[in-house]
Every structure is written in structure tokens, then in C-alpha cells.
Amino acid sequence: MIKPIAYKKTLEGKSNAHLITFNDGRDYVVKYFQPGFEKTLANEWVSYCLARYLGLPIPFAQLVEIPKEFSSQYPELSQMTQTQYQFASLYVPDCLDGHQVTEVPSISNKEKLAGVILFDYWMCNRDRTRKNIILCDDKPNSYRLWIIDHAEVFASYNWTLQDIESLPITILKSATHQMMACFIKNEEEFNEELDIIQTLPIHLIEEIVALIPEDWQVTSEERKAIVSTLHTRRKRILKKLMERFIKRVYLPIHEQDE
Numbered sequence: 001m002i003k004p005i006a007y008k009k010t011l012e013g014k015s016n017a018h019l020i021t022f023n024d025g026r027d028y029v030v031k032y033f034q035p036g037f038e039k040t041l042a043n044e045w046v047s048y049c050l051a052r053y054l055g056l057p058i059p060f061a062q063l064v065e066i067p068k069e070f071s072s073q074y075p076e077l078s079q080m081t082q083t084q085y086q087f088a089s090l091y092v093p094d095c096l097d098g099h100q101v102t103e104v105p106s107i108s109n110k111e112k113l114a115g116v117i118l119f120d121y122w123m124c125n126r127d128r129t130r131k132n133i134i135l136c137d138d139k140p141n142s143y144r145l146w147i148i149d150h151a152e153v154f155a156s157y158n159w160t161l162q163d164i165e166s167l168p169i170t171i172l173k174s175a176t177h178q179m180m181a182c183f184i185k186n187e188e189e190f191n192e193e194l195d196i197i198q199t200l201p202i203h204l205i206e207e208i209v210a211l212i213p214e215d216w217q218v219t220s221e222e223r224k225a226i227v228s229t230l231h232t233r234r235k236r237i238l239k240k241l242m243e244r245f246i247k248r249v250y251l252p253i254h255e256q257d258e
Contacts, residue, residue: 026090031089059148064088095135126172134146194238
């Protein structure tokens with residue numbers, strides 16, 4: 001397991017993320033367990049593992065241990081709750097978030113965009129704002145898009161058992177989804193991504209959830225609810241949401257272009 005060697009800074013945002021250099025020579029965005037944001041780390045872990053399996057453009061991440069003797073050197077870290085594991089996502093340098101880019105002429109990995117949109121609907125991610133994508137110069141007049149910050153999947157960073165068992169079934173208000181939809185030229189891409197999500201092994205979902213660290217305070221009943229909710233949404237709900245998105249968001253955008 002990689003070890004922290006230098007603290008750099010606290011990053012913007014309510015999830016209280018910290019930029020730390022590790023002994024593999026790379027910088028990671030590290031999130032600690034926080035009271036009031038109890039489900040943030042579990043949300044990040046489950047989202048990362050599923051997105052990674054689906055081949056979506058999400059930075060590499062892993063569980064890390066931050067020793068108390070390291071955290072105690074920095075006031076920003078010494079006040080954080082010291083669980084055994086924290087969630088660390090690889091920092092992607094030389095990128096801008098969506099708010100910092102006024103015009104996006106092209107996206108080089110546009111074949112992944114339908115998958116990102118469906119993933120957000122599957123996970124009920126109501127926080128896919130322009131701050132939760134990053135854009136990196138890839139080639140002239142083109143950006144590579146990455147998705148970041150999944151603290152608020154399942155509609156909240158502090159959801160309860162009742163919340164996750166009754167997630168909303170509605171169109172998500174996301175200007176970022178609208179921007180992505182502009183670069184999806186064939187609506188059949190949504191059906192292809194839906195097939196992948198629906199055939200993802202249920203045992204994989206169970207294994208991912210089982211690996212949530214115990215001190216992240218996710219009960220056994222909540223773990224079962226995560227698995228059950230993801231299975232139900234992909235089999236009974238996601239297709240309906242996809243069809244609504246295509247009808248209400250995707251098609252009107254492309255009809256304007258004709």
C-alpha cells in the first residue's frame with residue numbers, strides 16, 4: 001500500500017478533500033470520513049469500482065492508510081476523523097473543471113459519454129455539475145473528459161436506509177449532461193451502455209459493497225440496501241429513465257442541429 005510523504009493543500013468544495021503526495025511519486029485527492037457526511041466515502045468507493053468496471057473515464061483510486069503521525073504534522077489533517085482507511089483518487093494535473101472552460105469544441109473520448117449519463121441515472125447522482133468533470137487538453141481543439149467527485153450518489157452524502165430504498169425516479173437537472181449529449185451522435189449508444197450495466201455480475205456489486213471498511217459506519221442493512229437498490233434500478237428503472245432522457249433532453253438538442 002502506498003504511503004503519504006508530503007501534504008500539499010486543502011482543495012475547494014464541501015467534501016473537505018486534501019491533496020497529498022505519496023511514495024509512488026504521484027499526487028492523490030484524499031477524502032477522510034466526516035461526521036455529517038457519513039456516506040461520502042462509501043459513495044465514492046462504490047461509484048469508483050463500478051465506473052472502473054464499466055470503462056468510464058474516472059481517475060484511478062484506492063483505499064489508503066494515513067498514519068496518525070503523518071496527519072498530526074498538519075493542522076488541516078489533525079482535526080479529521082482518523083478511520084483506518086481513507087479514499088484516495090489520483091490527481092489529474094493540467095486540467096480545468098467544466099466551469100473554467102467557456103467553450104468545448106470537441107471531446108476526444110465522446111464514446112464514453114452515454115455511459116457516463118446512464119451511470120449517473122443508475123447511481124442517482126444529482127451532483128453532476130460542471131465542477132464534477134475535468135477537461136484536459138488532448139489534441140488541438142479537443143478535450144479529454146474525466147468524471148470526479150461521487151460523494152452525492154444515492155442522492156446524498158448522508159443518506160439513510162429509508163432514503164436509499166426510495167430514490168427519486170426523475171430527470172436529473174444537469175447542464176453537464178446536456179453538454180455531453182451534444183457530442184453523442186447516435187442514440188443507440190445509450191442502449192449499448194444499458195446492456196453493459198444490466199449484465200454486470202450481481203456478485204461483483206456484492207463484493208464491492210462488502211469491501212467498504214467497517215469504520216465507515218455503513219451497517220449490514222445499509223449494505224444490503226445498496227446492492228438491492230442498484231439491482232432494482234438497473235433492471236426496472238434505468239431503461240425508463242434512459243428513454244425519458246432521450247425524449248426530453250437528447251432528441252431536442254439534436255433536432256436543433258438539423
